[in-house]
Amino acid sequence: MKQVAITNFGNTKFSRDDITIESSLLSATKSLFDQTPNLTQKDIDVVLVSTNENSKYLSAILSELSGITPKISHTVENLCSSGTNAIVSAYSYIASGLGNVALVVGGDRYDSPGQILEWDKSRGEYKHPIFWATLFTKSYKRKYNISTENLAIVSVKNHRNAKDNPNAYSNKTYTIDDVLNSKNLTEDLRILDCSRPCTGSSAVLLTSENFARKFSDTPVWLKGIGQKTTSASFTKNLDLTQMNSTKEAAKIAFDMSKLTSADVDVVEIHDAFSVCEPMILEDLNFAKKGEGLSLSKNMYDTFDRKINPRGGLIGTGHPLGATGVSQTVEVVQQIQGKAEKRQIENANIGLVHNMSAAATSSTVLLLKS
Amino acid sequence: MNFESELKKGNFVIGTCTDCDRVVWPPSNLCNSCFGKITWKKASLMGKLIEYSKKNDMDFCLAEFENGIRIMGDLILKSKKPKIGAQIKLEKCGISDGCYSFVMELK
Numbered sequence: 253m254k255q256v257a258i259t260n261f262g263n264t265k266f267s268r269d270d271i272t273i274e275s276s277l278l279s280a281t282k283s284l285f286d287q288t289p290n291l292t293q294k295d296i297d298v299v300l301v302s303t304n305e306n307s308k309y310l311s312a313i314l315s316e317l318s319g320i321t322p323k324i325s326h327t328v329e330n331l332c333s334s335g336t337n338a339i340v341s342a343y344s345y346i347a348s349g350l351g352n353v354a355l356v357v358g359g360d361r362y363d364s365p366g367q368i369l370e371w372d373k374s375r376g377e378y379k380h381p382i383f384w385a386t387l388f389t390k391s392y393k394r395k396y397n398i399s400t401e402n403l404a405i406v407s408v409k410n411h412r413n414a415k416d417n418p419n420a421y422s423n424k425t426y427t428i429d430d431v432l433n434s435k436n437l438t439e440d441l442r443i444l445d446c447s448r449p450c451t452g453s454s455a456v457l458l459t460s461e462n463f464a465r466k467f468s469d470t471p472v473w474l475k476g477i478g479q480k481t482t483s484a485s486f487t488k489n490l491d492l493t494q495m496n497s498t499k500e501a502a503k504i505a506f507d508m509s510k511l512t513s514a515d516v517d518v519v520e521i522h523d524a525f526s527v528c529e530p531m532i533l534e535d536l537n538f539a540k541k542g543e544g545l546s547l548s549k550n551m552y553d554t555f556d557r558k559i560n561p562r563g564g565l566i567g568t569g570h571p572l573g574a575t576g577v578s579q580t581v582e583v584v585q586q587i588q589g590k591a592e593k594r595q596i597e598n599a600n601i602g603l604v605h606n607m608s609a610a611a612t613s614s615t616v617l618l619l620k621s
Numbered sequence: 622m623n624f625e626s627e628l629k630k631g632n633f634v635i636g637t638c639t640d641c642d643r644v645v646w647p648p649s650n651l652c653n654s655c656f657g658k659i660t661w662k663k664a665s666l667m668g669k670l671i672e673y674s675k676k677n678d679m680d681f682c683l684a685e686f687e688n689g690i691r692i693m694g695d696l697i698l699k700s701k702k703p704k705i706g707a708q709i710k711l712e713k714c715g716i717s718d719g720c721y722s723f724v725m726e727l728k
């Protein structure tokens with residue numbers, strides 16, 4: 253198969269701003285053009301927008317607003333993993349030869365309709381994501397004898413990392429006590445354990461092998477892609493202490509790339525809630541069962557930014573359709589040596605983990621310099 | 622007859638495929654194994670507690686019924702202490718404001 257690179261990126265600051273989705277997507281596109289030498293609108297033959305907004309044909313609108321007349325343009329929606337799903341679609345268009353240069357822009361607003369899974373009625377009145385997160389948290393804590401206080405380190409660490417991310421929603425640091433004393437949403441979940449809905453967009457440029465060096469001296473190659481959907485209902489998660497879609501997506505991505513977790517220098521994972529980080533670290537094989545939280549704590553204690561250098565979803569905010577793209581931007585920045593205060597030394601191989609619908613779908617991307 | 626029309630009346634029914642006899646969950650009008658038609662029958666109301674927590678004063682849970690069917694709903698404890706795997710009974714179900722609702726009681 254043809255090689256596909258991510259060469260450039262664009263960002264917006266995540267906020268609670270009440271701006272239109274079109275204007276947010278356009279800002280990320282402008283940011284990408286500003287940072288990409290030699291790129292003109294004529295170069296782009298694929299435009300994909302990842303979002304949960306109900307507006308129609310946003311990719312055509314964004315194309316017109318940006319002066320692009322692409323061969324292929326459409327929206328990609330898969331709730332919180334819309335962003336990486338769009339990157340995978342763009343990869344496929346390029347690898348198949350249907351296009352050479354693809355612009356992927358993900359965005360959502362703070363009031364995105366993607367926050368509630370309407371179809372999943374087996375949850376009765378407990379539709380809000382805090383309820384599945386609560387049950388995962390309770391089960392994980394019980395199984396591995398972890399306290400609410402232990403788990404709070406995830407939020408403390410990711411808020412600290414986000415402080416060095418100028419595009420993050422949060423720029424505050426918190427202590428363990430701050431997390432414990434923050435508002436109780438349920439018996440097992442504090443508000444500081446949760447990622448917050450917000451407004452924002454992120455963009456990446458994908459190219460075929462022949463075009464990569466036109467736009468960047470440091471293209472980052474997509475070496476592994478794994479996606480898995482196990483169901484659409486939260487209640488089909490039979491084990492509440494792990495994410496099966498993530499385990500399966502990881503295996504596919506690692507097999508494709510011929511890499512292992514030991515090769516990875518930087519990781520962006522989908523910490524929609526505190527408990528997700530240790531669970532996912534285990535499911536991606538970065539930690540043994542029950543030891544994910546020790547790894548997060550170790551990262552905090554040693555000021556190591558390897559896990560969620562951007563600040564995770566908890567620190568950066570979670571504009572659903574933007575998240576997977578923003579996570580990928582971070583890993584690309586790290587590999588290109590452009591992560592400024594957040595830069596991890598010698599980051600050559602990175603992993604992006606993005607999931608949706610109460611862990612029933614996951615995407616894993618492996619990127620390499 | 623279908624899942625929703627029965628749920629509206631307060632009945633909890635499960636669908637079985639008329640061709641391959643498999644139980645189909647969540648409710649659908651076709652079998653997710655062979656696309657056969659579905660018949661509905663009343664389900665056993667007894668199940669077991671899979672997980673639980675609390676929001677303000679309201680206990681809620683994930684419970685499992687026959688054929689591995691799992692649902693979330695209110696949990697009535699009547700000052701008993703919940704234990705994973707404990708027997709529960711589906712005391713009430715229905716639809717309010719378009720939203721399914723289930724009430725389970727710890728036995």
Ligand SMILES: [Zn+2]
Binds near residue numbers: 643654
């Ligand atoms: Zn059947």
